[in-house]
Amino acid sequence: MAPRIAWRVATVRAVVEETAHARSLVFEVPYWPGHRAGQHVDVRLTAEDGYQAERSYSIASAPEDPDVVLTVERIDDGEVSPYLTEEVRAGDQLELRGPIGGHFTWRADQGGPLLLVGGGSGLVPLMAMLRHHAAQGSDADARLLLSAGRAEDVLYRDELGRLEGAAVHITLTRGAPPGWTGWTRRVDAEMLRAVGPAPSAGARAFVCGPTPFVEAVADHLLALGHPPAAIHTERFGPTGG
Amino acid sequence: MTDDDALCLDGNGLAGLLAEVFGGDPTGAQRSCPSCGLRSALGEHRAYCGAGVALRCPGCGALALRIGIAGERRVVAMTGVLVVDVAPG
Numbered sequence: 260m261a262p263r264i265a266w267r268v269a270t271v272r273a274v275v276e277e278t279a280h281a282r283s284l285v286f287e288v289p290y291w292p293g294h295r296a297g298q299h300v301d302v303r304l305t306a307e308d309g310y311q312a313e314r315s316y317s318i319a320s321a322p323e324d325p326d327v328v329l330t331v332e333r334i335d336d337g338e339v340s341p342y343l344t345e346e347v348r349a350g351d352q353l354e355l356r357g358p359i360g361g362h363f364t365w366r367a368d369q370g371g372p373l374l375l376v377g378g379g380s381g382l383v384p385l386m387a388m389l390r391h392h393a394a395q396g397s398d399a400d401a402r403l404l405l406s407a408g409r410a411e412d413v414l415y416r417d418e419l420g421r422l423e424g425a426a427v428h429i430t431l432t433r434g435a436p437p438g439w440t441g442w443t444r445r446v447d448a449e450m451l452r453a454v455g456p457a458p459s460a461g462a463r464a465f466v467c468g469p470t471p472f473v474e475a476v477a478d479h480l481l482a483l484g485h486p487p488a489a490i491h492t493e494r495f496g497p498t499g500g
Numbered sequence: 501m502t503d504d505d506a507l508c509l510d511g512n513g514l515a516g517l518l519a520e521v522f523g524g525d526p527t528g529a530q531r532s533c534p535s536c537g538l539r540s541a542l543g544e545h546r547a548y549c550g551a552g553v554a555l556r557c558p559g560c561g562a563l564a565l566r567i568g569i570a571g572e573r574r575v576v577a578m579t580g581v582l583v584v585d586v587a588p589g
Binding site: 264299301313315356357359360361362363364470487491492493494495 | 509510511512513514515516519525526527528529540541542543544558
């Protein structure tokens with residue numbers, strides 16, 4: 260087990276608008292011990308009256324990135340995410356603890372094939388894996404299947420278009436722009452078969468998204484013949500898909 | 501729905517709290533369910549949050565452990581944990 264984790268004061272270095280509902284917060288964290296792609300941090304906010312709220316957010320940045328980047332999607336009636344997505348400015352300080360999470364992680368030296376399946380903002384920890392894959396110049400077979408609502412909801416859209424060394428597949432379930440030639444339906448077994456790789460290739464699968472999405476995808480992967488131990492899941496966010 | 505629900509999805513999201521009570525992050529540890537026999541990581545267990553939290557088997561829903569939260573106190577009940585297998589790293 261990792262040593263006990265302490266709260267640290269982190270400074271927001273920059274804020275990046277990702278979509279109309281999500282922004283990335285770039286943190287400078289003193290004495291950051293480094294993380295593995297797929298891990299997350301707890302964020303603690305303290306109000307003037309001492310009231311505290313904690314939330315867990317996946318790290319979007321690669322371990323090679325000196326900054327720690329969190330991508331936060333706004334949940335309108337949430338307690339913490341409206342503050343993080345609307346109020347926080349560069350120079351603000353927040354408390355973080357982490358990195359945490361020992362299960363949903365991938366290191367380049369573990370090799371591939373890698374099958375990443377994300378629903379909505381469930382892309383965030385998978386993006387850390389893809390960035391790590393790119394930063395290491397990994398030759399592991401890496402494939403992403405992302406299910407998003409509309410094209411404008413896709414996080415890191417430009418970066419996904421530029422990714423080298425990984426195959427990116429996107430399905431848009433709430434309407435595609437003119438000229439879209441990709442999928443427009445929910446992830447199903449046929450789509451997963453088309454993305455591959457075949458279960459016999461021994462891929463590690465990482466599935467992250469809303470609970471119904473994760474359960475449906477994991478069931479499809481099992482039905483296709485992927486062994487249960489090769490399927491890693493993380494439930495993320497109340498909406499998406 | 502509030503983002504309290506977002507926190508309470510699975511054991512991965514509770515890694516910080518679990519690390520507080522176990523002295524280290526146990527979410528990668530495999531648990532064998534005494535009820536249905538499924539072996540799965542604590543991180544993949546379903547989490548339910550209220551006054552405290554409960555972790556349940558992702559296969560059959562049997563209770564694995566509960567953590568009561570009262571101010572700074574953490575009270576852990578692990579009645580449904582038969583075998584937890586922790587590997588280094």
